[in-house]
Amino acid sequence: MAQSTGDEGPDLTLGLTAAMYVVLGMIHLGARSGYEIKRTVDQSIRFFWTISPVQVYPSLRQLEQAGYITGRAEPQGRRPRRVYEITTAGVTALRRWLLQAQPMPFELRDIGMVKLFFADALQPSQAHELLDAVRERSAQLLVTLEAIRQQAEATKAQGNLFPLLTLEMGLAFHQAIMAACDNFETQLPKRAHV
Amino acid sequence: MAQSTGDEGPDLTLGLTAAMYVVLGMIHLGARSGYEIKRTVDQSIRFFWTISPVQVYPSLRQLEQAGYITGRAEPQGRRPRRVYEITTAGVTALRRWLLQAQPMPFELRDIGMVKLFFADALQPSQAHELLDAVRERSAQLLVTLEAIRQQAEATKAQGNLFPLLTLEMGLAFHQAIMAACDNFETQLPKRAHV
DNA sequence: GGTAACATGTAAGCGGTTACATGATTAG
DNA sequence: CTAATCATGTAACCGCTTACATGTTACC
Numbered sequence: 001m002a003q004s005t006g007d008e009g010p011d012l013t014l015g016l017t018a019a020m021y022v023v024l025g026m027i028h029l030g031a032r033s034g035y036e037i038k039r040t041v042d043q044s045i046r047f048f049w050t051i052s053p054v055q056v057y058p059s060l061r062q063l064e065q066a067g068y069i070t071g072r073a074e075p076q077g078r079r080p081r082r083v084y085e086i087t088t089a090g091v092t093a094l095r096r097w098l099l100q101a102q103p104m105p106f107e108l109r110d111i112g113m114v115k116l117f118f119a120d121a122l123q124p125s126q127a128h129e130l131l132d133a134v135r136e137r138s139a140q141l142l143v144t145l146e147a148i149r150q151q152a153e154a155t156k157a158q159g160n161l162f163p164l165l166t167l168e169m170g171l172a173f174h175q176a177i178m179a180a181c182d183n184f185e186t187q188l189p190k191r192a193h194v
Numbered sequence: 195m196a197q198s199t200g201d202e203g204p205d206l207t208l209g210l211t212a213a214m215y216v217v218l219g220m221i222h223l224g225a226r227s228g229y230e231i232k233r234t235v236d237q238s239i240r241f242f243w244t245i246s247p248v249q250v251y252p253s254l255r256q257l258e259q260a261g262y263i264t265g266r267a268e269p270q271g272r273r274p275r276r277v278y279e280i281t282t283a284g285v286t287a288l289r290r291w292l293l294q295a296q297p298m299p300f301e302l303r304d305i306g307m308v309k310l311f312f313a314d315a316l317q318p319s320q321a322h323e324l325l326d327a328v329r330e331r332s333a334q335l336l337v338t339l340e341a342i343r344q345q346a347e348a349t350k351a352q353g354n355l356f357p358l359l360t361l362e363m364g365l366a367f368h369q370a371i372m373a374a375c376d377n378f379e380t381q382l383p384k385r386a387h388v
Numbered sequence: 389g390g391t392a393a394c395a396t397g398t399a400a401g402c403g404g405t406t407a408c409a410t411g412a413t414t415a416g
Numbered sequence: 417c418t419a420a421t422c423a424t425g426t427a428a429c430c431g432c433t434t435a436c437a438t439g440t441t442a443c444c
Contacts, residue, residue: 018305018308021308025312048304091315095316097309098316108304109301110302117219117238117356117357118288119292121285138300160314161378162312162314165374168374169307169371176366176367177366177367179366180362187355
């Protein structure tokens, strides 16, 4: 489809999903196999993006088909494995996407926040519990993020500064949530002892 | 599909999606029509949840079928309109959902952050632009949120304290983002004049 | 008289999750 | 020897978005 009319290419360009650009970006940062991409995503952008293996491998094929990456088999022993490198066309496509002044709508989707929003439907003691749950969740995430920090700083040492920035935004976010929880708790009617 | 094998049970109870609970919760807070629910969502939880009319109306039917809300026609003039009220069963279901110690996984999905994460692929001046775009986005949202604040405080006066809390979390979040952007900008190599 | 807001839908498609499936290698 | 990790998939489903469709009332 989208036959090359002469001057250019299969307009996969338009059809690339955000997930594919994530894959492309991770390869650009040095991830080699699909497995490594998935792992890297989990260990870096995990709080504002996720990806599943089921998305990764088809994305790799499409990116290769588009000429943005090149893959070659590199099995380890008898275990099959395919590693990829980004092409100059791929780098161009990545940069174009990054610069694209698309709406970038801010869309979070967090059930925890939704529940908190409706917490007035609960009895005070139960609302407290919910508040604690949300607070605890952020506390947990802070621990996880701190663990990632080591890696982000190593990345920085290699010349990539922005991963550390986004990590720090994540940290700041959850610290803000916890602070808001703490502050709010003082305003709530005292919890009847359960 | 899913033919009734005799004992009844369109076990909608189990199948309720988060979106349906959002609709239920909004009715509990006083929203009456589908249209009003959609509008209320946009004006309250809009930064951590969205909903479209296409979801609202089917949700209302399913909630009514489940006995969680009751609806009646209340046209305004010749314009059709259906208004709903939550039932005691509905309140129970809402509370049960709020208390459900489900994983509450924290899942954001923000392309802006992703782009920022990959910004090292750009030239410094372009990375600056992206940083500014993300910063500006949060600045805009802060304005929107401040506008909502009036309403959240009115809601608080009516006895619902939590909407203001979640609003303040949104504010704190975007303030944190902006602060991180500002802080980071000082660490970046000076932008070559474009 | 026209635009914005009110009010409710249908149809199609797709991105993404869940569940399932397979096998090799390494570490304890 | 067993479990964890590495490594890559298929099939089915579904919630949600997008695009489209329709008509009314209120406001300037």
